[in-house]
Amino acid sequence: MVTHPTITPSDRIRSLGDRRAASGLESRAALRTAAKTLRPDCKVRGKTVVITGANTGIGFQAARQLAAAGATIVLACRHPGRMADAARAIRSEHAGATIDEVTIDLGSLRSVEAAANIITDRHPHVDALINNAGMTGGPGWQTLDGVESCFGINHLGHFALTGLLLDRLLAAPEARIVSVSSTAHRFARLDLQDWPHPRIDGIYRTYAASKLANLLFAHHLHRRITAAGVSLRSIACQPGWVATKLLSSRPRDVRHRASGAALRAIGAFIAQPPEAGARALLLAAAADVLSGTYLGPTRWWRTRGPIGPERPSDGARDIDAARQLWDLSVELSGINFALLAEPAG
Template sequence: MVTQPSTTPTDRIQPDGDRRAAPGLDSHAALRANGNAPRPPIDLRGTIAVITGANSGIGFQTARQLAATGATVVLACRHPGRMAEAARAIRSEHAGATIDEVTIDLGSLRSVTAAASIITDRHPHVDILINNAGMIGGPGWRTLDDFEACFGVNHLAHFALTGLLLDRLLAAPEARVVTVSSTAHRVARLDPRAWPNPTIPDIYQAYAASKLANLLFAYHLHSRMAAAGIGMRSIACQPGWAATKLLSSSPRSLGRRASMAALRAAGAIIAQPAEDGAQSLLHASVADVPSGVYLGPSRWWHTRGPVRPQASSTDSRNAQAASLLWDLSIELSGVDFRLPDG
């Protein structure tokens, strides 16, 4: 069992997706195929989709649009009150929606284990697991398990959750694991052993490293499934520049506050609505795309536009680094992620 060291209030992490759900958004009963045009209605009744960070931003938009298809949507969020508000918003829009709510703190592996146990008890299979929730914190922020916060929340918790739900994923006829990365992965330093405990805290490098870790995990999961002859798909995606709460934290130093302010100002002009950012996640969840693909917006330097397959960095395709990260993640999380015959 993972131990849970004590922290001070200023060390507590703040994952994106645990903010107030935006009410009153325009509804689309059908998913949009490319971010622009409506696509024919999709019937996903009988499908069970688990989404982390599902009570605001792209997670909430993905949840509400999957609910419109008839899928059972499991909201997995840190803040119960905000999660309940998001569930009410979805039900008010889609009266027949089947919504489950599971509290999960991705900054605590103990909480991840408990949430996975609840999902396993309540649902016989998981058809779609969307590892969405992400955060960018301040220098020196740590998880309750004492890992660098971006690495712990954005990668390690999702690695553990996927492993803990593996039996339920394998019970589905054509399950998908959707891992949300970012174009920020391109500027990360490829040094997986340093990511959990960097010697020089840098919030931007930490975030970029966690997004590179997401891709290494998604690709390596695909490779291991292919080697084991498993039909489950592992699909990575990035939402472009979407208007979310990711930059809502307030770093202490003046220089970092200025950098964040500049990014927020640029985002106010460039960022697309969260509903549009969610199209990459929806495409990865329901479109006929192969395992091992990386999806994202195709225009404006991949910040917006129709969702298309795209190339990720050379480092993200480093098989040796992916294997090292996989083994390290098993060691740190305590989740022995074994695929059949793998």
Template sequence: MTTTSRRPANDRASNTRRDSRAAHGPARLPSAAPDQRGKVAVVTGANAGVGYHTARLLAASGMTVIMACRHSGRMSAAASTIKATQPDAIIRQLRVDLGNLGSVRAAAGQVLDDHGRIDVLVNNAGLMGVPRWDTFDGVEMHFGVNHLAHFALTGLLLPALLTAPDPRIVTVSSTAHRVARLDPHDWPDPKVYRPYQAYAASKLANLLFSYELHRLLLASGCPARSIACHPGWSDTQLLDSARRRGGRPAVAQGLRILAMVVAQPAAQGAQPTLAASLADVPSGVFLGPSRWLRTRGPVGVEQSSDASRDERAARQLWDTSAELSGIDPSNALRPPRLGSAGPDPAERPVDEGWSVR
């Protein structure tokens, strides 16, 4: 595996401001969600798209929201827009470059210094369709940003999450995981590189990680919930960004045309993430839109691919990720204490009104 970045240091493609400038309707929260004042949420990629609307809606619930973004200017603009429509919102800004594990460590350290407890971590940020670039740590960019950085961030913040009474680790995947090839050994440094296959692989990695974390939390007796979700087909900057970064034009254009027909607004695409963050759904589930081939509609619980539930591959991915990042989230999990594990998080019922697929 190469250790030299193939990506120019100053050539990070920018996100558009379209989503942060979008008109805001009333905040839609799960009906059972209580007032969230006093709680703290960290949302990566919160300056645009689904991440922006997730941050906006969590702030509307009363949470202190830490927007964790790479581009300081766009992050500041998005935070200002939220404050303009929600003057009481408590927003903090945290610069983090998910393509650099050193930056992830520094950002996590700042969060831990400022907050003794974190209630919700939303692993949302992602990129799609980039040319064969490596992160500063020498792994393929989709794998490094979409999965490995979030794996490391979760491990670094897990001690603070475990001090909360009902902590959530929410990992945003995609329906694209269904077309990924299951080969965790190849993902960090693919022998044959295809941008959209690399993206799909990183989204499968998100699910393998979320499910394995759920199993480890359950075994340790921790009350934390690991919940995966996907936004369906939402109108965000990902496809435009992929085209600008040199993804296959024909593929990007075809997806863009299809998106014009089926895509839902990014604010609606944030609803599964919001539900995973606030609603009383059990650990280990996968939430997403329930209509139009899972592209849009009300949030429901659905079954992910068989590959995503391969426990052997999940353990292999976990070990590979721990080796590459130097961080193992399982180290933060304390062994169960006899008679004190409490109710099984997996046995929490799904609220009435949620459709179960």
């Protein structure tokens, strides 16, 4: 079982921005400088970074670049074979890389708990948790816990993993929790009755709803961190339009094939490679970014370009909805984040 340390006054932050919601970055110039490259001597050297879905796409690219910068990387992936291939690929490029491999199925809360226990046993602290893994699912798909697959894997599994690793995050100075959302959240309908058993029809709409849930979680987590005064940061990001398998697969349901074909056609013109898409994750994990910030590409309708602060949709900033989603997630997962106070009001 995971044990929780006592929070003492020395654990509390008294620096600028600790008692208010972040409106942006401490320095946009610093962000632009950090965006150019992650050098081997950057601040992640010697730190432990857990990345879900790190065997492919932007998760793999983030793991690869952070390992090159000297971080200890914990790959947390569902498929052990593909995870091992990813670890070998990183080690072949960077012989001195420190890579750990932990199997996790975010669609099973039992698997999430087992993975969290392994990480806790192996690592005394976690400096960054990048909640990256995601899927689009299909009509009627459910997790092993009986909730809609996008909601269960993209949000609920990460909610539980974050709560179970909270003590290891608190054991690290200025640790951060990175929630990977998507610009698709802007197309989601904010209706709490759509979670965890949505009435909405369409695999892309359920995906968008799960990405909205990622942002509601990240921002409410930031509010709880601020209320507790602990040295954590909750940072959200979106990678832009990336040429990965996530939204490029052909839906099995004929009703969604036309929209899938349209997405692939658009992506052929504007999608960026995973190396570029990983930039938002890297900055969220390593740059001097305030808790509560949302990062994403700043050009081409937020699909590509330099990374900067972004304003989420109005629905993603709905405090009441975030609190209700949090309560629902606690009820479904059994993880209550007891170390973080509920914000007043």
